[in-house]
Amino acid sequence: MKIALVGRPNVGKSTLFNRLVGKRLALVDDTPGVTRDRREGAGRLGDLDFTVIDTPGLEEAPEAALEGRMRKQTDRAVEEADVCLFIVDARAGVTPLDQTFASILRSSGKPVILLANKAEGAKGEAGVYDAYELGVGDPIPISAEHGEGMGDLFAALEPFFQTAQENAEEDENDDEADWDNPLKPLRVAIVGRPNAGKSTLVNRLIGEDRLLTGPEAGITRDSIGVEWRWQGPDRDWPVKLFDTAGMRKKSRVQSKLEKLSVSDSLRAIRFAEVVVLLLDAEAPFEKQDLQIADLALREGRALVLAVNKWDLIEDKKHAFEALREKADRLLPQAPGAPIVTLSALNGAGLNKLMPAIVKLYVDWNARVKTPDLNEWLQEAVHRHTPPAVAGRRIRFKYIAQTKTRPPTFVAHCNLAQDVPAAYKRYLINGIRDAFDIKAVPIRLMLKSSDNPYAKK
Numbered sequence: 001m002k003i004a005l006v007g008r009p010n011v012g013k014s015t016l017f018n019r020l021v022g023k024r025l026a027l028v029d030d031t032p033g034v035t036r037d038r039r040e041g042a043g044r045l046g047d048l049d050f051t052v053i054d055t056p057g058l059e060e061a062p063e064a065a066l067e068g069r070m071r072k073q074t075d076r077a078v079e080e081a082d083v084c085l086f087i088v089d090a091r092a093g094v095t096p097l098d099q100t101f102a103s104i105l106r107s108s109g110k111p112v113i114l115l116a117n118k119a120e121g122a123k124g125e126a127g128v129y130d131a132y133e134l135g136v137g138d139p140i141p142i143s144a145e146h147g148e149g150m151g152d153l154f155a156a157l158e159p160f161f162q163t164a165q166e167n168a169e170e171d172e173n174d175d176e177a178d179w180d181n182p183l184k185p186l187r188v189a190i191v192g193r194p195n196a197g198k199s200t201l202v203n204r205l206i207g208e209d210r211l212l213t214g215p216e217a218g219i220t221r222d223s224i225g226v227e228w229r230w231q232g233p234d235r236d237w238p239v240k241l242f243d244t245a246g247m248r249k250k251s252r253v254q255s256k257l258e259k260l261s262v263s264d265s266l267r268a269i270r271f272a273e274v275v276v277l278l279l280d281a282e283a284p285f286e287k288q289d290l291q292i293a294d295l296a297l298r299e300g301r302a303l304v305l306a307v308n309k310w311d312l313i314e315d316k317k318h319a320f321e322a323l324r325e326k327a328d329r330l331l332p333q334a335p336g337a338p339i340v341t342l343s344a345l346n347g348a349g350l351n352k353l354m355p356a357i358v359k360l361y362v363d364w365n366a367r368v369k370t371p372d373l374n375e376w377l378q379e380a381v382h383r384h385t386p387p388a389v390a391g392r393r394i395r396f397k398y399i400a401q402t403k404t405r406p407p408t409f410v411a412h413c414n415l416a417q418d419v420p421a422a423y424k425r426y427l428i429n430g431i432r433d434a435f436d437i438k439a440v441p442i443r444l445m446l447k448s449s450d451n452p453y454a455k456k
Contacts, residue, residue: 001050001161003043004081006105008097009056011089012117016144017054020045046154046271047225048161053077083111083160085153086136090116090127094134102134112136113156117144129410129447138403151270151299155405185227185238188357189272191296193247193288196278197308201344202226202243205353230354237358242268247292269295273364273405274302274357281309281319281341285326297333300406302364302440304356310341311348335429336438364440365404372435373399377411380430389418407431408443416446 005013021041043052055077078084086105088098105112116128119141131139140156142149190198203209206228230237269275275296279289284307296303305327313319323339331337338356342349377399386394392415399411409431413419428444431437 001083002053002081003050003157004053004055004077004084005087006055006078006084006101007087008095008101011087011092012144013087014054016085016087016115016117016142017041017043017052019144019147019150020052045150045157048154048157050157050161053081078105078108078110081110083113083157084108085115086112086134087115087117088127088131088134088139090119090124090131090141093127094130098134102136106136111160113153114139115149115153116141119143120146120148125445126447129445147266147270148299150267151272151301152405154271185240186357186361187240187242187271187273188276189242189244189268189274189301190276190278191244191247191269191292192278193280193286193292194245196280197344198278199243201278201306201308201342202241204344204347204350205241232354232358237354239354242272244268247288266295269301270299272301274304274361276304276306276353276357278344279305279307281307281313284323285330290330293331293334297331297441300441300443302360302406303331303334303337304353304360305337305339306353307339307341308344311343311346316341333441334439335432338439360439363437364406366407366435366437366440367404368401368407368431368435368437370398370400373401373409373431376430376434377427380427380434384423384426386419386423389415394419406441406443407437408445410445410447412447414448416448419446 005017007013020043022044040051040053043050084105086102088094114131114134114136116124116131116139118124119128120143124141128139128141140149140152142153190201192198206226226241226243228239228241230239269292277289277293277296279285293303293305305323307323310316320339320341323341327337327339328335338360340349340352340356342353344350377396381396386396388394394413394415396411396413399409401407401409411427424444424446428442431442431444
């Protein structure tokens with residue numbers, strides 16, 4: 001399987017190439033046009049292995065010129081590739097050159113996955129949604145430099161590695177439609193601080209001593225994937241459980257080996273669909289627990305809070321009420337996140353964990369019909385009118401869901417940049433309540449709609 005990285009100069013192709021091959025093979029610099037020849041390397045993303053091709057930046061130039069000869073290298077890479085990753089710069093926005101080469105890629109007949117690179121932070125948000133106009137599918141926001149969005153890229157690439165019956169026209173939306181495929185394993189990462197009982201929990205779930213455990217903290221160093229089948233009430237679920245190394249405070253991580261272990265745990269979070277944060281019942285919600293939870297939620301993963309060593313707690317009712325209050329107060333970005341109390345050592349409460357994971361996974365894949373969304377939006381705005389900005393009223397025109405995993409919505413309005421954060425939170429909470437999408441991250445983007453008659 002060959003994957004070509006294409007795009008205009010200085011959008012981050014070589015940075016993404018280095019990340020996919022896991023080495024600094026390609027020269028990276030802020031100067032545009034550093035790459036002049038296509039470079040191939042053995043890439044890996046999760047459990048997907050492929051050949052990745054780094055290409056020169058696409059430029060319009062005569063064939064005899066240096067830029068024209070570089071363009072030929074890119075053309076050959078596109079011909080050889082099974083899938084093209086078309087990269088644009090989210091911070092710079094869509095340029096006429098991006099439009100030109102989007103047209104070229106569409107006419108090539110090759111499957112194209114659109115990546116909006118440098119999307120970290122508020123500066124990249126607008127450019128991500130501008131990329132929809134390129135007409136090559138939904139843009140995936142990533143940061144090649146920081147490794148953000150790799151889980152979404154994995155989900156978009158995975159269908160091309162399925163059986164021979166899956167053809168090259170599959171895209172990320174098809175993968176979303178196939179989320180409940182009974183043959184597709186549910187990827188669950190078990191994360192937490194050292195000595196929380198993660199390996200013991202995995203062993204107890206699968207019913208065998210598959211992983212090394214003990215009283216010492218930090219036994220697990222690599223993220224280990226274990227395949228398992230859970231017998232649910234209505235069907236069997238194939239599950240891939242990832243046991244991860246315990247993550248300590250960054251200031252305490254000194255050795256190179258532990259740094260690599262933590263990096264592996266972060267990678268497991270990015271490639272998971274549901275993250276189970278294992279808390280110690282005697283010391284829950286410490287600062288490191290909250291940082292791990294925040295990371296999982298920022299990556300858009302569904303989060304289950306599992307409280308281990310519950311057998312050591314005497315007043316269980318009072319302790320659970322305190323856990324619920326703390327979770328709602330300290331993790332407002334995931335209101336109502338499920339809390340499962342259990343003992344990995346003796347198996348008590350373990351029967352509640354997988355039903356909570358599956359319920360959250362279904363919500364994570366929730367899709368709301370556009371007419372229902374717009375009917376809700378009219379009622380929400382009528383109930384609570386957005387504040388005026390410099391005497392001008394904010395008017396919402398329509399809203400639509402652009403993707404799932406997690407549920408993502410785009411609302412079009414005037415003065416989008418001036419909508420207060422509090423009003424945006426009001427809309428997100430309204431979506432949760434109206435369509436019963438609890439606990440999972442919800443992303444709402446506001447976009448200013450241009451007046452189509454303004455230039456006439």
